Amino acid sequence: MKQEKQIVFTGIIFIAMAYGISRFSYGLLLPYFNEPLQMTNQISGMVSSISYLTYCLGIISVYTIFKQFxxxxxxxxxxxLTIAGLMMLMLSTHYLLFGAGVIVLGYSAGVATAPFGYIIKEKITYGYQDRSNAWINTGIGLGLIIIGIIVFLFKGYWRYSYLTFILLSLFIVLVNYKKLPYVEMSHLNYKLDLHHIFYGRKLILSTILLGIGTAAYWTYFQSYIFKTDYKEWTSLFWVVLGIGGLLGGFAGRALERFGMTKIHIFTGLLLAIANISLILSENVLLLAISTLLFGLVYVFSMGVYAFWSARLYVEFPSMGIIVTFVSLAAGQFLGTFFSGFILESLGFQLLFIIYGLLSLVTIFFRPLADELEDI
Structure with missing residues (x-):
């Protein structure tokens, strides 16, 4: 049990780095470096969307280039790669180098997606595997809390924030390499069966819609807060977002108690509410509720979809991971790519209403009963 707890702990702090600190700090710090780096809303949207493509490449690399590692x-x-990407961001004086750094960070997060799943499968007792995966995903929330606090301390000095992120990342990488166990590679199943890749077509469509529904929030939530009376509180809202992410760790228990279909519908509704409630009023309590809900739903839904794909692709778990996270990234790519143009044309209110309504569509692509027979 001691080793199992150690794996979960190291997983949480690594995901805090790979997702929270590196990938999502882009949206948090966007208002600070937009002007000095000459980034328009369209450019920031395109940079973010390309990073989702490299995220997909990072996932695929684990099963091709690095599969013997x-x-x-x-x-x-x-x-x-995370440390290298963060250094590019810290040193950039133009959006080209900064954009390249964001793209590198997308790839590094993709590489980090699958390894913990295999460590958990080999080293953690079967009955605790889903819960362990769900808790490791809460590292996203922890990372958001960390960057919210750091940005609050340094205010607009974003280069100092990135320097701190680099030092934290170096420490986390060293801890993980030292503490994580050796895994017997012969047990790992990297086989893919492309003939059955669309067996989970509802999963694919639902995950793409989830990615679209979350894209605008990640990229432009901070920019919207900057236009309200709570500009000085923006980093604290990200701490609230991170707290919501930590609560998402209860996904495993919720699935066990209420079932996959009910939880799936529930997360779709909450994501729509999080998007739309953000722009209904500039009341600070409503803004805080929106951010809390979004953090909760994002981490919670990652656990839900991982649980669903594991049941669909029992014989080919590698394909299940690829299908789920590539579909999510594809949705985020599409959502982010168009969000910049929508924002320029229609403004924040219509942007978040449109993406909130798209989030609702996920409830129509829920698991079939025969897909969940073994749950």
């Missing part, structure tokens, strides 16, 4: 070595590669 130990999972902890994959994580070492991911950590090294």
């Amino acid at each position: 130990q999972p902890r070595n994959d994580l070492l590669i991911s950590g090294g």
